[in-house]
Amino acid sequence: MLKSISLQNFRSYKKQEFSFEKTTLIVGPNTSGKTNLIEAVNLLSTGKSFRTDKDPQMIGFGDDFARVVGKFDDFSAGSGQTLSLEVILTNGQYMGVKSQYKKFTVNGVPRRRVDFASNFPAVLFSPQDLEIIIESPSLRRNFLDEVLETVDRDYRIAVISYQKALRQRNALLEKTREEGRRLGKPLAQRDKDFEYWDKLVIENGQLITQKRAEFIEYFNNLEKNIFDCLIKYDESVISKERLIQYEEEEVMAGVTLVGPHRDDFSVLMFNSSRSNTHDVKFYGSRGQQRLAILQLKIAQIKFVEGILSKTPVFIMDDIFSELDEGHINLILEQIDKQQTILTTTHEEFVPKKMLKSMKIISF
Ligand SMILES: Nc1ncnc2c1ncn2[C@@H]1O[C@H](COP(=O)(O)OP(=O)(O)OP(=O)(O)O)[C@@H](O)[C@H]1O
Ligand SMILES: [Mg+2]
Incomplete structure (x- = not known):
């Protein structure tokens, strides 16, 4: 389970930390950074962006590196165990020194992408799908x-x-x-x-x-x-x-x-x-x-x-806007089966009684 994520120079984020519960709803108007946050979560899962195959695009404008760190409860390693996953992206230069474009660590130990992915499985569902x-x-x-x-x-x-x-x-x-x-x-x-x-x-x-x-x-x-x-x-x-x-x-x-x-x-x-x-x-x-x-x-x-x-985290980016009530309810039925992160521009898409059990991050 994803507990928290901290972002540094990642797209529109300078330095920010977010924490998550079993179900977390991210609410904010257009351009407030919802998809950027989801992209960072998914990056910890796959080691790749779901929006671009050019990694440096994820680095904040004018910055030369970006860093994403996720903290997890690792039930498979025993109760109370935590897992830390980190991705560092560079422009090929870091503090003036030539550098790899992407670096991964698992609990502080450097890993290749093939060994990084699958520590934290996630499944993403977005309108583009x-x-x-x-x-x-x-x-x-x-x-x-x-x-x-x-x-x-x-x-x-x-x-x-x-x-x-x-x-x-x-x-x-x-x-x-x-x-x-x-x-x-x-x-x-x-x-x-x-x-x-x-x-x-x-x-x-x-x-x-x-x-x-x-x-x-x-x-x-x-x-x-x-x-x-x-x-x-x-x-x-x-x-x-x-x-x-x-x-x-x-x-x-x-x-x-x-x-x-x-x-x-x-x-x-x-x-x-x-x-x-x-x-x-x-x-x-x-x-x-x-x-x-x-x-x-x-x-x-x-x-x-x-x-x-391991049950993947289900990430749903902005999927409510084009669906009718019946279909929205069908989707909402799926959310308690695993940790879920949803984004929306309008809280009203989610029935009031469901909102009560969700952590809400609003921008
Ligand atoms: N590399 C970057 N550096 C700085 N800002 C960026 C970078 N890439 C994208 N942005 C900006 O981040 C902002 C937020 O984008 P994001 O896609 O997260 O919005 P959103 O909340 O998902 O909006 P929408 O509801 O329209 O989908 C946008 O204004 C975008 O131009
Ligand atoms: Mg978006």
Whole structure:
């Protein structure tokens, strides 16, 4: 359980500390810093921002470093034990000295990101998550990565290795293509340089695919309390045979054409008699799309809990404004199942009797 967080030069915060209870509601007008605070909490969980992949953006304007420290009750380590997680971000310079961009410590001991994540699992739900269903496949892949990176160190490492190998392999394909152009005849044949990278993309890619399939199977077998749906995994299998099959096309395109970086999935909702399914992306109302996302997030919480034996903190950023009362109540029913942090611009979205049991931080 997250007890407190202190922020230094983090986005709009100079120096500030916040404490949390089982349920904490953050209330404030637009631009008051609600999402910034949530972003810092989530950073302690994943070691990454959910808004940007450029870490220095999280540093306050004009500052050269930012620091976020979270204090936790660590029930798994025994009663009364606390856990301290810290992230330091720099611009590449710290007090005039060249510095790493990101540093992590767990109880004061430096850690790599792969070993930092999963100390404090969190699941985030924000209005932008609707994009997971309706926008491009990369957002759906990000969702799968987020779920699996929280629970699985091998997966975290496989993703890093895969991305690195993919970049190298694509550079080689591009080089082969250019060479072919220069010689005036297409070079369909890959040379020996590829062997090493092929092996890496196949090994890591297959692990990624397998773990993604495992989560999807978990989701499909789970009893749905919010929205009755299924995930259909549209996987791009990577194997030696497939790389050989697409050899010519890959050289022509100058990029790797198969593998989990091309995966996608769709969410299928049932008709009322459960005899048929339809893709929520094309046939779901906005309300149904939101419920499907909420169901994905609830499944994520359960999946993480089952593997880590720690219940993730549920973070909900500004999700009330577009929902009707029925849907708001459905969400509020979920909040007492784990530690929850909510943000809203208007306290009135939350029924009065529920407010009583919440800690309120108002800006
Ligand atoms: N790196 C930064 N340094 C300083 N200020 C920043 C930085 N990044 C963002 N801000 C500012 O922080 C302020 C608060 O942003 P935040 O997204 O937390 O608002 P919010 O309370 O979530 O608002 P909304 O209700 O509109 O979502 C904004 O004015 C934003 O411009
Ligand atoms: Mg916000």
